[in-house]
Amino acid sequence: MDNRSNLTEYVHTIVQTFLQAGVEDVVISPGSRSTPLAYAFSQTDSFNTYMQVDERSAGFFALGMAKAKQSPVLLLCTSGTAAANYFPSIVEANYARIPLIVLTADRPHELREVGAPQAIDQVQLYGNHVKWSVDFPLADGYKETIPFVERHTGRAVTFAMAAPMGPVHINIPFREPLLLDFDYEIQPSTYQQSIPGSIVASQPSINLVEDMIRNTNRGFIIIGELSGDFSKQDFWAFAKSIQWPILADALSQLRTEVPAECEHLLIDQYDALLKSENFKKAVDPNLVIRFGAQPVSKPLSLFLKASKPANYIVIDEDPLFRDSLGVVTHHIHSIPQVFWNSNLHGQPNETLDIWTHANKLATEHIERYIDEQQDEGAFAGKLFNLLPDGSDLISGSSMPIRDVDTFFNKTAKDIGIYANRGTNGIDGVVSTAFGIQQVRKRPATLLIGDISFLHDSNGLLVSRFHETDLTIVVMNNDGGGIFSYLPQSTEETYFEKLFGTPTGLTFDSIATMYQAEYFAVASKVEFEHALTTHKHKDLRIIEVKTNRTENVLAHRHLWSGITEELDQLWSN
CATH class of the missing domain: 3.40.50.970 (Thiamin diphosphate (ThDP)-binding fold, Pyr/PP domains)
Structure with a gap:
């Protein structure tokens, strides 16, 4: 085949392999060196293509899509600083566990590090902020090039989706001329989709958690932002069975669509409640279980760090589990859903009524504040x-x-x-x-x-x-x-x-x-x-x-009012 045919087969192999692997969205920032892939994606009706000329904004646009889909979204840009402008969104994707797949077009090897225009060192450009990175070969017509590109494109999807999800980077060099053969008969990829499996806790780990819940009467559940899709119905069935206070971060998606029979369990004002020293003493736990990321609330973090529960279990699909406070005693390497399918009935939780009553009082303060204030x-x-x-x-x-x-x-x-x-x-x-x-x-x-x-x-x-x-x-x-x-x-x-x-x-x-x-x-x-x-x-x-000053005064007045009432109620 001639050079144009080699290039056409090469880029369509990449595109068709992504399709075969279930990827369907690509965000493109215009540029010359990425022309072959931009053409190939645009020529493929099954792909949804989105344009954003600013690469930094394009990165976050794709990140938002991938966050909402919980499946990979592609980013495509030309060579040089365009690729560097993706970095902020890649860092966020890494720590937020978002499956971005970044495609950076590059100069051919003979134009690297020789002063060629719009050429920077793009090999492993994003360092440890991506889960995996690969530098593709040129579209050279060599018989092993297409199978290599096909396999590694599929691997990129698997890496991005494997728990914990995250970004990956494919660097793709192109030698001029950059035009395709638009009469080329596109062939489906021979790649067979690799489906990442779930990380599931062992039965002894499940037994450990169940035993701790059954033998504890002072504890609560923390729900932070969760990765992947999950069933709210399954979670609330679990919550109803154990009857524990549920401290749900807003990003957990559990403050919405709350079943009426579970409203008393959901504690949404814990940030304000945990500013009261007397309240904190009243609910001091001996067991805390956290699913998902650490919540936004600083008072909650300070409370956990000071109380240091005898048992603090974090259930996280990453072996590098999140413990910025240094107080976790047990990490269980698993997706959370495994623990929501148990029919547990532990001891009555002696702090549930305290949490529920205090949450109701704080909510009344919040509602009056919304009606009366202008900050x-x-x-x-x-x-x-x-x-x-x-x-x-x-x-x-x-x-x-x-x-x-x-x-x-x-x-x-x-x-x-x-x-x-x-x-x-x-x-x-x-x-x-x-x-x-x-x-x-x-x-x-x-x-x-x-x-x-x-x-x-x-x-x-x-x-x-x-x-x-x-x-x-x-x-x-x-x-x-x-x-x-x-x-x-x-x-x-x-x-x-x-x-x-x-x-x-x-x-x-x-x-x-x-x-x-x-x-x-x-x-x-x-x-x-x-x-x-x-x-x-x-x-x-x-x-x-x-007004910034008025905002601070109004917020602090709200918190002090809640704290004062709680301190009086639990003064003993």
């Missing part, structure tokens, strides 16, 4: 109450996710809740939200701060290429609001310059640029009007002007 927390609470059944919420990091943790109360509504908590960064959040909405195909709302919104304003570009149904609520407190809660805020001389970082910007012009529907609101009445007005465009931006 970011009250706006966030109003937003959560107005979210329609069958929609999704995406949260930014820093203050938005903490307000989700505090003000998103358990509900029977079907609402998905998402955030980038692998590394807790504020970058790429807009793009992640677009990616999630693209997959979920239902209305979505992004709650984000002004600095984070500015970080990924290029993410709005995707709305020019693809339909969406996204409302972006920007809490504009003119700077980094989270820092006002930290000790740095006491050093007034340098605080605004180094941490507050006020920009003085508003976002009406950005909304105009992207032809988005725009509202600027200053009261909860205006906010409710903006949220409930019929949406006339795919993209809506609601800017809420708030």
Whole structure:
């Protein structure tokens, strides 16, 4: 075959193998060196192709899609710094366990490290932040090249999906000319799909957990963000059988669609409750079981670190289980679902009534706060109450996710809740939200701060290429609001310059640029009007002007009120 035929067979082998392995989505950032693969994906009707010209935003867009799908999404870019711009999303995917497959086009070997334009060292570019990396051979017509490419493309999918899921990297060199033979008869891949198995706990491990639950009367369950699909029905059957307090992080997806008979078990105000010293003494556990990641709540982390339960079991599919506190006593290498199929009936939990009563009191404080206050927390609470059944919420990091943790109360509504908590960064959040909405195909709302919104304003570009149904609520407190809660805020001389970082910007012009529907609101009445007005465009931006100092004072007043009441109730 001639060079064009070799190249055409080569790239279509890659594309067809991905199809055979069940991959169906690719996010492409335009560039010259990646032309052959871009053509091959576009020529294949079974592939969904998405365009985003900014590579950093493209990475997070693909990450949002993969997060929502819980299956691999491809990223394709040209050579050089384009590949480097994927790095932030790859780091997030690694720590959040998201199956991204990154395809970086590269210069041929003779143009590497010789001063050729748009050429950097891309071999193992992402280091330990990917699960696996491979540098492909050129499309040289050698008889073993196609089988090699076919097998390793399939392996990339298996690596990405094997527990714990995560990103992989394929570096693909192309020699000019880069054009394909569009009359080439595309052949299906001979690759037979490799299906990753689940990591299942051994029977002795299951027996250990069951025995501990049966022999303990002071304990609780923590549910953080979980990897992969799981059955809420199975979890709540497990919860009903053991009758323990369930401390559910908002990202666990268990604060929504809560069965009525399990409402008393679900503790959603633990962040506020665990600011009370007397309450902490009243519920001091001797057994804690955690499924999923460590929750957002800092008071919960401080409580666990101080109490050091005699038995703290983490059930995690990664042998490098998450234990930032250094207090885990047992790690069971397994998917969580194995433990939800047991019909357990342990001792009555003597702290359940304490947790339930305290949670009810804190919820009453939260509801009054949402009705009476005008700060970011009250706006966030109003937003959560107005979210329609069958929609999704995406949260930014820093203050938005903490307000989700505090003000998103358990509900029977079907609402998905998402955030980038692998590394807790504020970058790429807009793009992640677009990616999630693209997959979920239902209305979505992004709650984000002004600095984070500015970080990924290029993410709005995707709305020019693809339909969406996204409302972006920007809490504009003119700077980094989270820092006002930290000790740095006491050093007034340098605080605004180094941490507050006020920009003085508003976002009406950005909304105009992207032809988005725009509202600027200053009261909860205006906010409710903006949220409930019929949406006339795919993209809506609601800017809420708030004050950082007032936010801190209002939040602390709320927490002190809850703490004071709890301290009085459990003073003995």
